[in-house]
Amino acid sequence: MDVTMSLTVNGEKKTITTDPSRRLLDVLREDLQLTGTKYGCGQSQCGACTVLINGRAVHSCVTPVGSVNNTEVITVEGLARGDVLHPVQAAFLAEGAIQCGYCTPGMIMRAVALLDSDPNPSDSTIKAWMNANICRCNGYTKILNAVRRAARQNLEVTVP
Amino acid sequence: MTRESLIDDVFELEQDETQALWTHEFDLTRRTFLQVLGAGLLITVTQDMTQAQSGRTMPVIARLHLNTDGTVTVLTGKVEEGQGSRAELSQAAAEELRVSVGQVRLIMADTDLVPDDGITAGSRTTPYNVPPVRQAAATARELLTNLAARQWQVNAETLEVLNGKITHTATGKTLTYGDLAALDTTSEVFKGSIRSDVTLTPLGQWKTMGTSVPRPNSRDLVTGAHHYPSDQIRPGMLYGKVLRPPSYGATLEAIDLGAAQAMKDVFVLHEGQFVGFAAPTTFLATRALEAAAQTAQWKTVPQVSSRDLFSHLKKNKQTGGRSRPRTTGDVDKALSEASQVLNETYEVAYVQHTPMEPRAATAEWTDGKLTVWTGVDSPQRVQGDLAREFGVSNDKVRLIVPDMGGGFGGKHSGEAAEEAARLSKACARPVAVHWTREEEFTWAYFRPAAVIECRAGLDDTGSLTAWDFTSINPGSSGIDPPYGIANMSILSAGTDSPLRQGAYRCLAATANNFARESFIDELSVAAKADPLAFRLAHLNNPRIRTVLEAAARHFDWGNRRKKITRELGVGLACGTEKNSVVAACVEILIDRKTGQIRVVEVCEAFECGPIVNPDNLTSQIQGCICMGLGPALREAMVFEDGRILSNSFYTYQVPRFADIPKLDIHLVENRDIPSAGGGETPIIAIAPAIGNAVFAATGIRLRSMPLQSDKLKA
Numbered sequence: 001m002d003v004t005m006s007l008t009v010n011g012e013k014k015t016i017t018t019d020p021s022r023r024l025l026d027v028l029r030e031d032l033q034l035t036g037t038k039y040g041c042g043q044s045q046c047g048a049c050t051v052l053i054n055g056r057a058v059h060s061c062v063t064p065v066g067s068v069n070n071t072e073v074i075t076v077e078g079l080a081r082g083d084v085l086h087p088v089q090a091a092f093l094a095e096g097a098i099q100c101g102y103c104t105p106g107m108i109m110r111a112v113a114l115l116d117s118d119p120n121p122s123d124s125t126i127k128a129w130m131n132a133n134i135c136r137c138n139g140y141t142k143i144l145n146a147v148r149r150a151a152r153q154n155l156e157v158t159v160p
Numbered sequence: 161m162t163r164e165s166l167i168d169d170v171f172e173l174e175q176d177e178t179q180a181l182w183t184h185e186f187d188l189t190r191r192t193f194l195q196v197l198g199a200g201l202l203i204t205v206t207q208d209m210t211q212a213q214s215g216r217t218m219p220v221i222a223r224l225h226l227n228t229d230g231t232v233t234v235l236t237g238k239v240e241e242g243q244g245s246r247a248e249l250s251q252a253a254a255e256e257l258r259v260s261v262g263q264v265r266l267i268m269a270d271t272d273l274v275p276d277d278g279i280t281a282g283s284r285t286t287p288y289n290v291p292p293v294r295q296a297a298a299t300a301r302e303l304l305t306n307l308a309a310r311q312w313q314v315n316a317e318t319l320e321v322l323n324g325k326i327t328h329t330a331t332g333k334t335l336t337y338g339d340l341a342a343l344d345t346t347s348e349v350f351k352g353s354i355r356s357d358v359t360l361t362p363l364g365q366w367k368t369m370g371t372s373v374p375r376p377n378s379r380d381l382v383t384g385a386h387h388y389p390s391d392q393i394r395p396g397m398l399y400g401k402v403l404r405p406p407s408y409g410a411t412l413e414a415i416d417l418g419a420a421q422a423m424k425d426v427f428v429l430h431e432g433q434f435v436g437f438a439a440p441t442t443f444l445a446t447r448a449l450e451a452a453a454q455t456a457q458w459k460t461v462p463q464v465s466s467r468d469l470f471s472h473l474k475k476n477k478q479t480g481g482r483s484r485p486r487t488t489g490d491v492d493k494a495l496s497e498a499s500q501v502l503n504e505t506y507e508v509a510y511v512q513h514t515p516m517e518p519r520a521a522t523a524e525w526t527d528g529k530l531t532v533w534t535g536v537d538s539p540q541r542v543q544g545d546l547a548r549e550f551g552v553s554n555d556k557v558r559l560i561v562p563d564m565g566g567g568f569g570g571k572h573s574g575e576a577a578e579e580a581a582r583l584s585k586a587c588a589r590p591v592a593v594h595w596t597r598e599e600e601f602t603w604a605y606f607r608p609a610a611v612i613e614c615r616a617g618l619d620d621t622g623s624l625t626a627w628d629f630t631s632i633n634p635g636s637s638g639i640d641p642p643y644g645i646a647n648m649s650i651l652s653a654g655t656d657s658p659l660r661q662g663a664y665r666c667l668a669a670t671a672n673n674f675a676r677e678s679f680i681d682e683l684s685v686a687a688k689a690d691p692l693a694f695r696l697a698h699l700n701n702p703r704i705r706t707v708l709e710a711a712a713r714h715f716d717w718g719n720r721r722k723k724i725t726r727e728l729g730v731g732l733a734c735g736t737e738k739n740s741v742v743a744a745c746v747e748i749l750i751d752r753k754t755g756q757i758r759v760v761e762v763c764e765a766f767e768c769g770p771i772v773n774p775d776n777l778t779s780q781i782q783g784c785i786c787m788g789l790g791p792a793l794r795e796a797m798v799f800e801d802g803r804i805l806s807n808s809f810y811t812y813q814v815p816r817f818a819d820i821p822k823l824d825i826h827l828v829e830n831r832d833i834p835s836a837g838g839g840e841t842p843i844i845a846i847a848p849a850i851g852n853a854v855f856a857a858t859g860i861r862l863r864s865m866p867l868q869s870d871k872l873k874a
């Protein structure tokens with residue numbers, strides 16, 4: 001049975017009528033054509049589908065769309081402000097932390113959630129937190145450096 | 161593709177690896193070019209003209225176009241899957257054209273537009289595709305310079321080209337590539353052949369090549385704007401699902417499709433063994449599939465299980481024909497005269513590539529022509545496969561490979577493309593087929609498992625005198641030892657592979673190097689020699705010697721060896737493949753309660769000739785090391801009666817952040833040879849170095865990958 005939900009996606013109000021048991025991932029990609037959020041496993045094991053729901057990192061592949069009624073969803077497409085990249089996006093570029101880039105949106109969303117709650121995480125915190133996400137290409141080192149870089153920038157902003 | 165043809169693929173790949181592969185089936189119509197490139201493209205090529213071209217020459221225009229905005233469009237059949245070909249080929253063109261990388265627009269892997277550059281595999285882009293792109297660009301620059309010289313009635317040698325601008329210094333006259341794009345004469349001269357003898361920019365004068373140019377479309381990757389094969393959406397598109405057998409070799413006997421057919425908006429296709437579903441959402445297509453799958457009756461056939469894998473491979477070893485050893489000297493005699501003979505067998509499990517983007521395709525039929533967007537390494541080959549499958553000519557199939565989400569040798573075949581095309585044809589709508597992770601684990605092909613039998617003899621001075629190496633199943637890459645041994649017998653033997661197998665990053669070289677470098681370590685112990693000294697004493701490859709010495713020096717091998725405990729080990733390994741050389745030293749820690757091995761540090765030195773893009777090369781090495789840790793420590797396909805039990809990231813654990821060792825990477829540059837590819841060989845030294853470190857700490861020799869043993873608990 002279809003139900004009608006309203007949610008905010010990347011700052012825009014959306015009304016969606018669909019089967020509430022569909023995955024949020026599919027609704028984002030198929031109904032809203034927001035394909036930046038990726039499928040990697042469908043089992044909450046790889047983090048490719050990570051989005052922010054009310055500011056928290058969530059695996060959209062195991063999130064029924066019916067559970068996100070009246071929430072605020074942010075996907076990788078919603079991070080930049082016009083032409084200005086989010087600091088985490090900029091840090092991934094600056095560190096060259098991208099190879100095929102397929103894991104990148106999920107990595108970035110996960111890192112954004114981390115830095116929003118802990119602007120200056122230790123290396124072990126970063127590794128433990130980012131361990132939820134799999135990259136098959138790049139050996140993680142440059143991704144770690146990107147998260148460190150974004151955190152450093154946080155520090156520069158908050159500590160004059 | 162059948163299991164057999166994929167096995168052939170393995171051999172074919174290895175045999176092809178030394179050949180430059182491009183054939184000449186391009187079909188560039190003005191219409192398609194204008195559609196894709198849009199306004200500003202003033203140079204077009206007619207079909208007549210390209211068809212008139214045959215043999216080994218290609219017109220400049222098949223490779224390169226000038227645009228009136230001053231940019232240059234470069235065409236290649238190569239695929240970008242994260243290995244860095246987009247940056248590298250853009251650099252190659254920019255270098256010879258004397259423009260910035262930002263002025264190059266690289267169109268990759270669209271069979272309607274690009275020349276056939278062969279499959280993206282075997283580290284071939286650097287040695288075999290960078291040179292033709294450079295030749296095309298250098299020829300174009302020469303032609304344009306001559307054109308300007310003619311126009312100004314001056315000697316071409318007095319002209320300079322910089323940043324896409326041709327200047328005659330004496331008169332101050334200039335012409336930009338954009339100006340030249342507007343001239344009809346330019347399109348005429350670009351019909352000229354690319355000259356393979358054109359002078360290329362010498363190494364010492366490289367401006368763009370040799371620098372760390374970032375991937376040109378990387379911004380789109382961090383914003384989510386790039387559309388991967390699985391992100392292609394067409395108007396009116398449906399999402400497809402395909403019924404899979406419950407086990408290898410099972411055949412469908414009966415199925416009740418009533419429930420699926422009764423679902424609103426669901427399309428069902430049943431043709432022989434193919435049962436597919438298409439619906440407006442993945443959710444609905446999956447529901448239809450599940451409803452039908454419940455009713456399916458299958459006939460299964462006995463299959464080999466992973467617990468019997470190695471005995472099965474051995475038992476079915478082929479002899480004769482292709483499986484005859486290559487010999488030098490007299491191994492049997494040397495072994496009988498040796499003062500010590502060692503005889504050991506090594507094993508390597510099947511592993512899966514698990515690129516983060518599983519197989520995906522979107523197919524669309526318009527007026528009898530099929531267009532497919534998919535992630536494959538071999539666009540023209542899959543184009544041909546599809547044409548045959550659907551009984552149309554090649555020009556009725558357009559295959560486009562958008563930059564895709566990883567491959568590692570695992571995407572040579574076009575299964576999803578075929579499935580999507582089939583469903584799309586039947587339901588007359590565009591259809592996307594996205595494999596699930598479970599499908600990718602189960603139905604994509606695997607890296608071959610291996611059984612490798614090694615015998616060697618040492619004389620009383622501790623020198624190697626005999627080497628007998630039989631590698632069953634993985635293939636022959638990396639099979640030759642880089643050590644000087646007078647008597648050798650080397651065999652790459654086929655067998656019956658229970659699973660569908662195919663290429664993988666560095667393919668057989670990982671298995672062959674694991675066996676060889678572990679065995680060499682065992683021989684060094686038997687010879688009472690330091691593993692480094694033993695290798696150096698036997699190495700007859702000066703390039704390996706250089707990287708081995710570099711890795712050992714940076715790692716401080718001698719002193720680190722002294723710090724070995726029963727928990728902490730150090731080990732090393734080296735090797736060569738695809739004309740590049742690698743050596744790695746590792747430090748590991750073993751938890752003697754759980755038997756778990758943790759790799760603490762990897763110091764790797766790598767050399768692949770002149771470095772085209774240092775940052776990208778570093779990424780490739782980091783990626784190889786990390787990827788190599790998986791099959792070294794944990795990854796192995798477990799299967800039973802034809803069912804793949806390792807079918808998720810729960811049951812098949814790839815490396816994660818927590819696994820990253822300290823990485824100390826050294827790029828050794830060798831400017832005396834042409835550049836070789838660097839995206840594969842760095843993987844081959846990891847597993848044996850870890851195994852050797854485990855032995856150094858525990859005295860326990862692990863001869864089966866992944867390296868796991870209860871014996872380590874003590």
Ligand code: FES
Nearest residue numbers: 040041042047061
């Ligand atoms: S796709 Fe959601 S965690 Fe892997």
Ligand code: FES
Nearest residue numbers: 100101103135137
């Ligand atoms: S960059 Fe390819 S999976 Fe991470």
